[in-house]
Amino acid sequence: MSRPAGKENRKEEIFQAAVKCFNENGYYRTSMDMIAERAKITKRGLYYHFKSKDQLFIQLFHHMNRKFYERIPRSVMTDTDPEHRLLRFGKIASSALEENTDFLKFSQEFLSLSLRKPEIRKVMTSYYREQVERVQASIEKGIRAGTFAAVDPGKMARAIVLITMGAFNVFFSLDCDYDLSDQHTFDITHIVGSLKKGGLV
Numbered sequence: 001m002s003r004p005a006g007k008e009n010r011k012e013e014i015f016q017a018a019v020k021c022f023n024e025n026g027y028y029r030t031s032m033d034m035i036a037e038r039a040k041i042t043k044r045g046l047y048y049h050f051k052s053k054d055q056l057f058i059q060l061f062h063h064m065n066r067k068f069y070e071r072i073p074r075s076v077m078t079d080t081d082p083e084h085r086l087l088r089f090g091k092i093a094s095s096a097l098e099e100n101t102d103f104l105k106f107s108q109e110f111l112s113l114s115l116r117k118p119e120i121r122k123v124m125t126s127y128y129r130e131q132v133e134r135v136q137a138s139i140e141k142g143i144r145a146g147t148f149a150a151v152d153p154g155k156m157a158r159a160i161v162l163i164t165m166g167a168f169n170v171f172f173s174l175d176c177d178y179d180l181s182d183q184h185t186f187d188i189t190h191i192v193g194s195l196k197k198g199g200l201v
């Protein structure tokens with residue numbers, strides 16, 4: 001029992017070191033040597049856990065996403081009121097993201113690499129589609145319940161996801177004049193409000 005737990009703890013330490021290296025230096029200027037040194041592990045030990053920098057980079061993205069969703073209470077995901085569910089998810093996500101800027105910065109680096117690396121593009125595309133599907137399911141539920149206007153749920157879900165991704169990308173690409181959490185909350189609140197019957201123009 002102790003060996004698997006120790007292995008997972010070691011991987012967590014590597015992930016923590018890796019995200020700092022990638023955020024400080026970028027993907028191309030980060031080496032496995034740098035990550036190993038920061039994680040206080042031998043290079044051989046690092047390669048025991050991850051066969052390549054690409055594998056570590058991709059697994060780190062999945063790991064950080066899992067950690068983010070672990071912060072979302074199950075009650076939010078099972079909320080039967082579609083409007084409350086979207087608003088609660090937006091509020092909790094804003095808070096979680098505000099406390100995890102390392103994740104947001106890393107996600108920006110990950111997204112930029114999808115332009116050049118097909119494997120990363122595939123992972124990013126899958127992630128994007130999962131987000132759209134989650135939001136779309138809530139919108140469809142709201143339409144069926146008569147809470148939301150009869151909009152195209154796929155296009156509206158895509159709009160919400162793209163607006164959210166855009167706000168994050170711009171925030172880390174420019175000297176922005178807005179608070180990311182506040183802007184995200186504003187966007188979600190007003191988009192969900194526009195979905196309510198009579199709210200869409």
